[in-house]
Amino acid sequence: MFALYDVAIIPLIIGVVEVFKRGGVPAKYSSFVAVACGLLFSIFYLPGSIKEGIIIGLMLGLSASGLYSGSKNIIEKKNNGGD
Template identity: 40%
Template sequence: MINFQDIGLMSAVVMGLSQVAKELGVKVKLIPLLNLILGIIAGILYVSPGNFKFGILSGITIGLSASGFYSGVKNVRQAFRG
């Protein structure tokens, strides 16, 4: 059974971790890849620890969602700054 709350929660956690990594000096161009890797790890370990394939699929969803949130927030922030 898919628990969308876990996927949403992990997307926010991955996005937060990627912001921390960015502050620590990780290049901005590597953030989407980092989101995907962290998402897959979260999917396997937290969302679906008993089903490896579903964990990977959930992790990809988490990583791509976190990247989309990051990109969207960045674009909105740039629009307001001019």
């Protein structure tokens, strides 16, 4: 099923989302792109059933989306002089 080293897919998803954003996709759609990438990676890369792939893909995509937005908020706070 899902192994701990498969968590390394999350930074890969973040990188793919960044490529899409630089390619012209609006930033407000970055969460959707992250979830879609998570689903694609988990269904086609990880072994298991489609049901498992969907659940794991949602988990990976939402994790990447949260990690991206959370780190973006921290960077913006530092640049704006926040604590």
